[in-house]
Amino acid sequence: MSYKCIWEGVKTIESKHTRNSSSTCPICGFRLKKYPNGLVECGKHGLMNRHVVACLNLLRWEGVVRPRPLLECSCEASPNEAPFGADEEKAWSRRGEAASPKCNTEG
Structure with missing residues (x-):
């Protein structure tokens, strides 16, 4: 994956923090309820895509971005x-x- 990013000029970040990346709300930090269709639900922020949640958490934990509600x-x-x-x-x-x-x- 990194060589494809280099071809496209995209900066890559390797994170050591991968545990619970798709089960924690990236906005408030609460535990998410998982559904079989790839969605997770936060009691405060509603339904979100599990893969998007994982990406936002990894970026937040590396100090790149601070997610906010839409x-x-x-x-x-x-x-x-x-x-x-x-x-x-x-x-x-x-x-x-x-x-x-x-x-x-x-x-």
Whole structure:
């Protein structure tokens, strides 16, 4: 892997800290609940991809990056808004869920 990074001009970092890299929340440090589909869940920050969590933890432990939550507000599911002033139809998924989250910043 390192030789491919050298070809592309990407800096590599070797971490000695690999234990629990995908089972600890990179934002708050709490233990994550694992699911069989490659997702992990933090009680405070919700669902995340296990591989992304591991990468963020390794970068954090090496002092490269300090992960923060993507949204600093409460979010709730709501229907998509129709683009370009078209009829306001609700866009729902096949399972009946709202298609996109809508951020509530007043909250």
